[in-house]
Amino acid sequence: MALDHAILVSLLEKPGSGYELARRFDRSIGYFWTATHQQIYRVLKRMEAEGWVDVRDVPQQGRPDKKEYSVSASGLTALAEWLQKPIQPESVRHELAVKIRGAAFGDPAALVGEVERHRRMHQEQLAHYLAGERRDFGGSGAAGAPEPEAPGSGRPDAERELQHVVLRGGIAYERMMIAWLDDVLATLRRLGPRR
Amino acid sequence: MALDHAILVSLLEKPGSGYELARRFDRSIGYFWTATHQQIYRVLKRMEAEGWVDVRDVPQQGRPDKKEYSVSASGLTALAEWLQKPIQPESVRHELAVKIRGAAFGDPAALVGEVERHRRMHQEQLAHYLAGERRDFGGSGAAGAPEPEAPGSGRPDAERELQHVVLRGGIAYERMMIAWLDDVLATLRRLGPRR
């Protein structure tokens, strides 16, 4: 289970509250791992009990107080151990592919709208990634852009480079999906309506 | 939840036992949806109770008897209804990406072996898909290859075309992953060992 470790990585990049983590999971971390606030609170509580994270009450004005979590020494050790262990390849889950194969037993043309909708969503996600890349990693060429967020406890250069390569993975994924959905649309249109 | 519908699609393509379904989920259907035999038996029992599938005892010689499941009329209706409903985009889960970002707080070079391992697995999966494509959908050009499996109750041409376009999606995915993992490897090597 990687949610624990995803949270550790996020807290190492920048300490924060459960609420803040939930928002990060809707954004940068969410590019490759999703979690709701319920899951996050549950895991934070468990990790606190195990001593992987430290908590600090932060009073705020104009807002509710919050608990700021940060990674403890033993949490860092746990992460390092996990990094050593091989993981098995993720099992794929493409509900849309189930639908596409299922369309042979319904009306292929009826799926066109749905596939177009997915294509649009991937297009938006791609635009979002590209905007983030431009903002955080400079226009095109060399480095030199200021860090958008305070770097965590690691080497700032490694942190940035690795965040960037993961983002490039997201970009490649969205491009691949868009191209494939075009292929799917052409196929559905060629098949036409139910006999 | 799509496991129900993935099973319905597989049974429409060809009726079979829980055991046979489990093997298909390790192969063709498993390209985009995974399931273990325990899940499959559980769902088959539920769908039988709901009347989505019919069961037929098939005595065999030299092997244990089996229960052959096939989709009932109401199962087909349920599938058609599900095809109409929009689904939300799959939430991404890339454990390897968590590790890559986590490597900034450990030793980036130590991840190289693991990433190479994943690259090899994707290469094998790609080879497997390409072999399947050559076998089932002809060398390169036009159609004309004999169906490798008896077609289900739909239009055979639509069934084949849609299976092929899903397979092309798998192929595109593996190619994208291999290219991205090369990018990751180059990045990790550039960063070198822990300071």
Add this chain to the structure above:
DNA sequence: CCCAGCATGTAACGGGTTACATGATTAG
């Protein structure tokens, strides 16, 4: 004789999802 394959299951555990709950402040 033992292992691999065929075939079907039960049990337990943990994670993910959805719904519900509370309470404060600020902006429209």
Add this chain to the structure above:
DNA sequence: CTAATCATGTAACCCGTTACATGCTGGG
């Protein structure tokens, strides 16, 4: 006044995973 944002939580349910169990046949 109402809605949105910040902030933390409980409860229930289902799904996915892992381990265990049974029994038969054929091949090395």
